[in-house]
Amino acid sequence: MDHAVIQLIVSGALMGLVYALVAYGFQLTYATSKSINFGQGELVMLSAFVSLTLTNTGLPYYLMIPGGLLFGVIAGLFVERAGVRLALEQKSEGWILMTIILGLFGISAAENIWGRDDRPFPTPIPTEPIQFFGVSITPLEISVAVGVVLIMVVIELFKRKTLLGKAFEAVSADRDAAELMGISATRTIMLSYGLSGLVAALAGILVSPITTVGPTMASALVLKAFSVAVVAGLESGFGVVIVGLFLGSLESLTSFYVGSGWREAPGLVLLILALAIRPTGIFGKAVIRKV
Amino acid sequence: MLVVTDLYAGYGMSEVLMGTSLTVKKGTVVALIGPNGAGKTTTMRTISGSIKPTRGEIILDGAPVQGLEPSYIARLGLAHAPEGRKVFGPLSVEDNLLLGAFTRLPRFFGFHAKAADDLEKVYNLFPRLKERYRQASGTLSGGEQQMLAIGRALMARPKVVLLDEPSMGLAPVIVDEVFDIIRRLKESGITLLLVEQSAKRALEVADYAYVMERGRIAVEGVPQELQKNERVIAAYLGN
Structure with missing residues (x-):
């Protein structure tokens, strides 16, 4: 393979990690409640705007990270309370429409508060490429990769090493039995929406300096993340990373060799193929059971 | 310890329980037997809060619990090892046990140390679980899963244990093993409400028993009496 191809794969893969991160946010809430926030993209966008606003307040620059993340958690909890909980209690699918509506509100709010124009997100991290074996990567891109991997490792450790994390897994495995152990499913679902909001906010903060910040910045992103989540299956955190990297590279190759107008095509084709051939996803597993 | 009075409950429009009453005294094993569809499992599920009763009262250790969330009732000292284990x-055997003690352990770190004594007790009771403590519990045999479900219930140090159909789907040898365990728990002073298809075995281990038919208690008494009751013999102890 020549360097141009490797270069395309590497820069595509980095974007793919952001898809993986947003897809991971879908998985977190799906695990506990079998519901997802269809307004996740708007949550990414709003968190990016909040962080951008924080950088303009004269506070230390990096305070925008905890600030944006905190906003993400609160927004995630709000979505759960306002759009999801009632629907789940009534065993209805109303959360689908409710989360879409909340997302649309989010776009309107952003347009009214910050305007419709895309804005640059200033960053102190250098954007001068560094050469690795003939492939050039910018430190900014590296920061995205590090951020994505770090948050996913932290959340996976939380799920495996703490009792609350194990309770999270227990609710995913069998909600009724978890309740019998004194684990409140309602609170666990809240927790999952909070974490999902955190993940979305981080995606927004990481990606904005590369793209720009605007009310529709995440609409394509979230579609691709959805495609990654479906292709990988809604259970496997490892799977979304693999599929995310794959889709990101594929997009970048497609846009170079076929034409930049075809950039969004691979994600949608993969989504259709997955739904037609293997709706549980490549990494979705049938439950192991032996009686 | 557990007093159920005139309980009505069901699924949607269909009432399953129509005035069930029963009492489990502290330190006793009480059996609830009866045919399929009589409402035994529904009684258990209503006591532990998964089903909300439409009428009636459930008193756990002196406090009414009917209508409360299952997780809240669990915190008040009720452990329910449900039908079907x-x-x-996906979680390991040990994680399952630790989650059994969820209500009294720290949420983040140090929970393992705090549960060490209880883990030791459960492993003494079920050495096979100790051998497999890291195995995903979904890959255990049916009998081992049943033992895990009982162990998990004990981890909570509950005031009352509900045990639903422990023999379901198990080979007779394994059923013997499960009932040996129930007998040992009885000697150690457990307060247990046992639902069981196999009336004969349930009556052998129980201090008191209720026979349920169509959502009501039809007959009750000490096992020695019930074993002589013609109606019970005809319906459940035949052959």
Whole structure:
């Protein structure tokens, strides 16, 4: 393979990690409640705007990270309370429409508060490429990769090493039995929406300096993340990373060799193929059971 | 310890329980037997809060609990080992046990040390679980899963244990093993409400028993009496 191809794969893969991160946010809430926030993209966008606003307040620059993340958690909890909980209690699918509506509100709010124009997100991290074996990567891109991997490792450790994390897994495995152990499913679902909001906010903060910040910045992103989540299956955190990297590279190759107008095509084709051939996803597993 | 009075409950429009009453005194094993569809499992599920009763009262250790959330009732000292075991399949045996003690352990770190004594007790009772403590519980055999479900219930140090159909789907040898365990728990002073298809075995281990038919208690008494009751013999102890 020549360097141009490797270069395309590497820069595509980095974007793919952001898809993986947003897809991971879908998985977190799906695990506990079998519901997802269809307004996740708007949550990414709003968190990016909040962080951008924080950088303009004269506070230390990096305070925008905890600030944006905190906003993400609160927004995630709000979505759960306002759009999801009632629907789940009534065993209805109303959360689908409710989360879409909340997302649309989010776009309107952003347009009214910050305007419709895309804005640059200033960053102190250098954007001068560094050469690795003939492939050039910018430190900014590296920061995205590090951020994505770090948050996913932290959340996976939380799920495996703490009792609350194990309770999270227990609710995913069998909600009724978890309740019998004194684990409140309602609170666990809240927790999952909070974490999902955190993940979305981080995606927004990481990606904005590369793209720009605007009310529709995440609409394509979230579609691709959805495609990654479906292709990988809604259970496997490892799977979304693999599929995310794959889709990101594929997009970048497609846009170079076929034409930049075809950039969004691979994600949608993969989504259709997955739904037609293997709706549980490549990494979705049938439950192991032996009686 | 557990007093159920005139309980009505069901699924949607269909009433399953129509005035069930029963009492489990502290330190006794009480059996609830009867045909399929009589409402035994529904009684259990209503006591532990998964089903909300439409009428009636459930008193756990002196406090009314009817209508409360299952997780809240669990915190008040009720452990329910449900029908079909319901172990957390993807989680390890030990994680399942630790989650049994969820209500009294720290949420983040140090929970393992705090549960060490209880783990030791459960492993003494079920050495096979100790051998497999890291295995995903979904890959255990049916008998091992049943033992895990019982162990998990004990981890909570509950005031009352509900045990639903422990022999379901198990080979006779394994059923013997499960009932040996129930007998040992009885000697150690457990307060247990046992639902069981196999009336004969249930009556052998129980201090007191209720026979349920169509959502009501039809007959009750000490096992020695019930074993002589013609109606019970005809319906459940025949052959």
